[in-house]
Amino acid sequence: MDADDWEKMLEDLDAGFSETLLKLIDRTGKKDSEIYKKANVDRKLFSKIRNNMDYKPSKTTALAFAFALELDIDETKDFIGRAGLASPIAINLT
Numbered sequence: 001m002d003a004d005d006w007e008k009m010l011e012d013l014d015a016g017f018s019e020t021l022l023k024l025i026d027r028t029g030k031k032d033s034e035i036y037k038k039a040n041v042d043r044k045l046f047s048k049i050r051n052n053m054d055y056k057p058s059k060t061t062a063l064a065f066a067f068a069l070e071l072d073i074d075e076t077k078d079f080i081g082r083a084g085l086a087s088p089i090a091i092n093l094t
Contacts, residue, residue, distance in 0.1 A: 017062065017083040018053045024069050024079070039068035059085050 015023065025035050036046040041061060049055045057065075062083040066076040 015082065016053060016055075017057060017079075018049050018055050020079060020082050021049065021065055024071070028069060035065070035068050039064040041065070057083050059083075 025032055028035065032046065032050075033043070036043070039061075041064060045061070049057065059080070062080045062085055063076075066079050069079075071079060
């Protein structure tokens, strides 16, 4: 691994819920509005999440975004862990 790879990996480790959500939305290639509507989250709450990088969502909101983003189980565990809701060991989504 070169220095750029290590830097990217460290950035991803430090990313919180809001930052991770925005990166995942970008990865889908869809508009923000498509994802938050699919998650049944209103524009006002999404704006709050987007503008507050320290935002801590409810478990329902975090899971709604995970489903809207069509994350696999491992990605979902990581995602809700970044929301401060659960450790990966404590979650059984199967």
